[in-house]
Amino acid sequence: MNYLTGKDMVEMGKIFVDGQDIGNHTIRQIRDKKVSHIPEDRMVDGAASSASIAENMISTKIDSQYLNKGLLMNRTAINQMAEKLIEYYRIKCDGSQQLVGMLSGGNIQKVVAARELASKPRLIIANQPARGVDVSAAEFIHDKLLELRGEGSATLLVSADLNEVLGLSDSLIVMYDGEIAAYFKDSSKVSELELGMYMLGSKKMNKEEIGGLMDE
Amino acid sequence: MNKTGNSRQFEIIRTLAAVGIAMAAAVIIIFIVSKEPVNALYNFIVGPFTSLRRFGNILEMACPLIFTSLAVCVMFQANQFNMIAEGGFFFGALCAAIAAVKLPEITGVSVTAALLAGGIGGASLGAVPGILKAKWNTNEFVVSLMLNYVALYLGLYLMNTFIRDTNAGSKVSLKFQEGFRLPNIVPGTRIHLGIVIAALVVILIYLFLYCNKWGYSLRITGQNSKFAEYSGINTFMVILFSQILGGAIAGLGGAVEMMGIYNRFQWSALPNYGFDGITVAIIAKQSPKLVPAAALFLAYLRTGADIMSRSSDVPSEVISVIQALVIVLIAANSFLSGWKHRMLVKQSMNELAAEGGK
Structure with a gap:
C-alpha cells in the first residue's frame, strides 16, 4: 500500500495509473492524478484530531483555485464546502469548526471518506474503509463507494473483512505470501469456503487461470 | 454555546486561574520575605502605572x-x-x-x-x-x-x-x-x-x-x-x-x-x-x-x-517564581480538567433534556 500511494519509493517493478508509471512519484503527484486513498488507520494517517473538521477536509486540496483568494485562503469557501460535505455525508457534529478528536470513530471515518471521495477520484485506494466503525456508518461508506464506482471511479478495496470484500467487489484477487494466489473475475460466484482455501495457501491457481487478470 | 467555543473558553479560564494562583503565591512570598510588604506590593502592582516613563x-x-x-x-x-x-x-x-x-x-x-x-x-x-x-x-x-x-x-x-x-x-x-x-x-x-x-x-x-x-x-x-x-x-x-x-x-x-x-x-x-x-x-x-x-x-x-x-527590600527575582508557577500550571494539561469534564457532562445532559422536551 505504501508503494501504491507514494509513501515509499518503488525499488522494483512498476505501477501504472492511466498508463503512466507512478513508481517514483511523490504523494502530491499521485494525488494530482486524482488518486484517492482511505488509509488503514484513521487516527495515524487519516486525520489530525486537534484540527477542526473543516481543516481536515481541505488538507488534500489546499492548492485548488477555489479555496484560495490570492495569497490568503478563502474562509467562506472552505466553510461552505465543509458544511456541504457534513450534510451530504451525514456527519454528526456541532459544525465545521468542531475538533475532529471530539467525534466518534464512525464520524471521523466519514470525515476521511468525505475528503477522499468528494473530489470525484479516478482511482480510490480504500484500505479497510469501514474498520472499527458502527454498522450504519460502515454501510454508508460502502454505499458511497458503490455509488462512485457507478460513476466511473476505479476502486481498489483492501480488507480483512470477507463479507465486505464479497459484498462490494466486482472481481477479487487473493494474495498469499507475496504472490497472487487467485483471481476471480466475478466475485458473486465465489464462496467463502473456496476463498478461504486460497487465502490459507492450500490452493493456488496456475498461471493460465490468473492470466485473465492481465487482460483487464 | 457549542462544545468548541466552550473548550476555548475553558483554556482562557485555565490560563487566568494559573496566573491568579501564581500572583497569589507571589503575594505570600513578598509577605514572608519583606519587612514592609504593603509598600513592596504597592510598588510591584501599581508602580508601573505611576508615571508615563x-x-x-x-x-x-x-x-x-x-x-x-x-x-x-x-x-x-x-x-x-x-x-x-x-x-x-x-x-x-x-x-x-x-x-x-x-x-x-x-x-x-x-x-x-x-x-x-x-x-x-x-x-x-x-x-x-x-x-x-x-x-x-x-x-x-x-x-x-x-x-x-x-x-x-x-x-x-x-x-x-x-x-x-x-x-x-x-x-x-x-x-x-x-x-x-x-x-x-x-x-x-x-x-x-x-x-x-x-x-x-x-x-x-x-x-x-x-x-x-x-x-x-x-x-x-x-x-x-x-x-x-x-x-x-x-x-x-x-x-x-x-x-x-x-x-x-x-x-x-x-x-x-x-x-x-x-x-x-x-x-x-x-x-x-x-x-x-x-x-x-x-x-x-x-x-x-x-x-x-x-x-x-x-x-x-x-x-x-x-x-x-x-x-x-524585595529582590526582583520574585517574578521568576511567578513565571515558573504560571508555566507549570499552564503546561500541566490535567490542571482543572476534572472541572472541564463536569462542565461537558452537564452541558450534554442539558442538551439531552432539551431534546427530550421537544
Whole structure:
C-alpha cells in the first residue's frame, strides 16, 4: 500500500495509473492524478484530531483555485464546502469548526471518506474503509463507494473483512505470501469456503487461470 | 454555546486561574520575605502605572518579547521545539549593528537594510537546526540550544574584529550612524517605532498561520505530521521553512531592539529575550493573537519587579517564581480538567433534556 500511494519509493517493478508509471512519484503527484486513498488507520494517517473538521477536509486540496483568494485562503469557501460535505455525508457534529478528536470513530471515518471521495477520484485506494466503525456508518461508506464506482471511479478495496470484500467487489484477487494466489473475475460466484482455501495457501491457481487478470 | 467555543473558553479560564494562583503565591512570598510588604506590593502592582516613563518601560520591554515569542509560536506550531529564538535574536541584533556602523547612510533605505540584515542573520541561524532536522532527523532542541552559544561567540568575535570601538573603555561597538536609529514615537519615554513594527508582524504572522495555505500546511504538520505527509504536504519543506521563519522573526526582533533602544552594540552575553519568548508563547497558548497580551503581562511583571526591588527590600527575582508557577500550571494539561469534564457532562445532559422536551 505504501508503494501504491507514494509513501515509499518503488525499488522494483512498476505501477501504472492511466498508463503512466507512478513508481517514483511523490504523494502530491499521485494525488494530482486524482488518486484517492482511505488509509488503514484513521487516527495515524487519516486525520489530525486537534484540527477542526473543516481543516481536515481541505488538507488534500489546499492548492485548488477555489479555496484560495490570492495569497490568503478563502474562509467562506472552505466553510461552505465543509458544511456541504457534513450534510451530504451525514456527519454528526456541532459544525465545521468542531475538533475532529471530539467525534466518534464512525464520524471521523466519514470525515476521511468525505475528503477522499468528494473530489470525484479516478482511482480510490480504500484500505479497510469501514474498520472499527458502527454498522450504519460502515454501510454508508460502502454505499458511497458503490455509488462512485457507478460513476466511473476505479476502486481498489483492501480488507480483512470477507463479507465486505464479497459484498462490494466486482472481481477479487487473493494474495498469499507475496504472490497472487487467485483471481476471480466475478466475485458473486465465489464462496467463502473456496476463498478461504486460497487465502490459507492450500490452493493456488496456475498461471493460465490468473492470466485473465492481465487482460483487464 | 457549542462544545468548541466552550473548550476555548475553558483554556482562557485555565490560563487566568494559573496566573491568579501564581500572583497569589507571589503575594505570600513578598509577605514572608519583606519587612514592609504593603509598600513592596504597592510598588510591584501599581508602580508601573505611576508615571508615563514607567508605563513606557512596559511597552519597550514587551517589544522584543513579542518578536521572540512569535518566532517560538511559529516553530512550536510546526511541532519544532527550536530554541534558536535566543541566538537568533542576539545574532540579528549584531547583524543590524554591523549594518548600522558600516553601511552608507541613505534616508529611508538604511533602516530597512539594517532590519533586513537582522532578519537574514536570524534566518541563517534558524536554518541550521532546520536542515539537520529535515535531512537527518537530528534533535532540533539540542542543536539549537548549543547553537545559541555558537551564535554568541561568533557574534562577539565579529563585533570585536569589525566594529569594535577601540577608544571605548569596555567591549562595545562604534556608535551607530544617526540614520539607522528607529525614531522615538512617544516623547518622555523610550517607546520607539519598533512597537509598530511588532504589531505589523503579529498581524502578518496571524494571517500567515491561519489564512494561508503555507501556514495551514505548517499547522497540520505540527499536529500530525503523518497525516500531513499522507495528504501530500511536503513536510520536509515545512520543517525547514518553519525554523527559518522563526529565526528570521527573532533576528528581526533583535535588529529592532538594537536600533530602537541602543546607540551602540554592548551585549556581552545572551540577553535572555529568546527564553522569555518561550514563556510568553506558552502563556499565549502559541497563538499569535494572544502574544501581545501575554508579552505585555510579562513585561508588566518585570517592570513592577524592577520598581519593587529599587524602592523596597524585595529582590526582583520574585517574578521568576511567578513565571515558573504560571508555566507549570499552564503546561500541566490535567490542571482543572476534572472541572472541564463536569462542565461537558452537564452541558450534554442539558442538551439531552432539551431534546427530550421537544
